[in-house]
Amino acid sequence: MAILIAIWEAISKFEIFPAFMWPPLIIPNEPGGVTVMKTLINGLIDGQLLEATGQSLGRLIVGFVIAVILGTIIGFLIYKSELIDDTLGFFVSTLQSVPNIVWFPLAILWFGLGVESVLFIIILGATLSLSITLSTAFKSVPPLNIRVARTMGSKGFHLFRTVIFPASVPQFIAGLRVAWALAWRAVLAGELLGGSGGLGTLLDMGRSLQSMDLVFAIMIIIGVIGTIIDNFVFVKLERLVLRKRGIQVVK
Amino acid sequence: MLEPHIQLTDLHKSFEHKGQEPVIALDQVNLTIPKGEFLSLLGPSGCGKSTLLNIIAGLDKQTSGDITVNGKPIKGPGNDRIVVFQESGLFPWMSVLDNVMYGLLIKKVPKEEAKARAMKWLQKVHLAKFAHAQPHELSGGMKQRVAIARALVMDPEILLMDEPFAALDEQTRMVLHKELESLWRETKKTIIFVTHNIREAVILSDRILLMKTRPGGVKREYTVQASRPRQATDSVLVDLEGRILSELQLEMEKVLKEEFGDDYDFKKDQLHGNSDSHMGSDI
């Protein structure tokens, strides 16, 4: 890490690239000059970056929650009905192979250049991915567990709630993790192209103002948020569930 | 004569898979099981024992024929008939206690009472200490004992047991034989018990059905006359065990001949060697 920072600073100091393309990270090139760190800290203090981050995270969470609900329902329907599996299931897995940003022009036509379009591509990508993961997970619940539950008198929604869903929780969490990563990408791509505010739009602004310090500051925020949620939410959750069930976690 | 509890008439079951010949698992099975009978099913692997049990449990549907319990045709599973499966099938996301309580809560037994009853049964299978453990912390035999507790706590009229003790060590198995026999004598449940162990069948049962393959069905039946409580050394039992074994060997030879063709002699030696084992005539 320290070495990488040192190399970065060296490139900047020797002005291999012009300063607006390669701004210094920590140590300014001239007294009072720009650095990525300074822009990051100032941006956070004066609220510009913080506000954009809040905006992006808000969209992410709203879109993600809707996607989880829709994905679970669609996943269940695909699991439950062979007819739906053959029709909708096929449709879903075809659509899933299309990168979700491809939908953006269409979304703009339908919903205009606003939050709705961004939400649309977040929900679309995450829902498709999650419904496929979940339908596979539901289908692979051990038949013996289902027979045990049925002989005890469980059926219908009770069977789903007490056996099929809990048995699928490890795959569910893995699916959430993938869907979350897709959603995070979709938020930024949508904001970048749609200009509806948030980190993505700010990033585009940094580009047009040629202020690479701002661009890098935003990239740092994006990376840090992605890593924190992945490591502190999903990896932890996954470990917890697997340990409780006695499945060894291979590191 | 005791009143019939379970009645099977011309029961037929075949499994069909697309593009394959149907497998006839059961053909023309006619059977009357009186209330309170301890009935064992013996027979070579693949003769339809589990299939028969599953149909009585309502987990599978027969292809044709009728099956009634207390005179009423069965429609799916019911908590008057509980199955103990070949493997425990415990839910890995629940504690041992929650696993045992699962069925009681479906029956709407209040939580505290369900807990007390589950604990009582965990004590009977000597696992009270593990009530709050997760299933993966238990050995295979311990898991199976939990599965037995989970079924018995439901206090069903009919208990369907599919090789429940096959995974257990000899000591535990003997303890559970005693437990099962005294439970059965106290409660007069109807028990259908699938096993590969002839001695086990002979010690526990009122009646033993020897089953055959291709097509699956009942080949012969034996009534066990010995008085209870029984000792494995009882001459009536030893004699019966021998008769069943030789009949079963005929059936096994038929199966092996079909499966292995010319390689079969080699297998035959192994089979006979096995029957002298002190562990009982395990097939």
Ligand SMILES: Nc1ncnc2c1ncn2[C@@H]1O[C@H](COP(=O)(O)OP(=O)(O)OP(=O)(O)O)[C@@H](O)[C@H]1O
């Ligand atoms: N779901 C299924 N699909 C197709 N064939 C099946 C199915 N279940 C059982 N069979 C077939 O039915 C026959 C009887 O199987 P079953 O499980 O009842 O045998 P079993 O007597 O319990 O054997 P074992 O002693 O090995 O447990 C076998 O030939 C098996 O291949």
Ligand SMILES: [Mg+2]
């Ligand atoms: Mg079987």
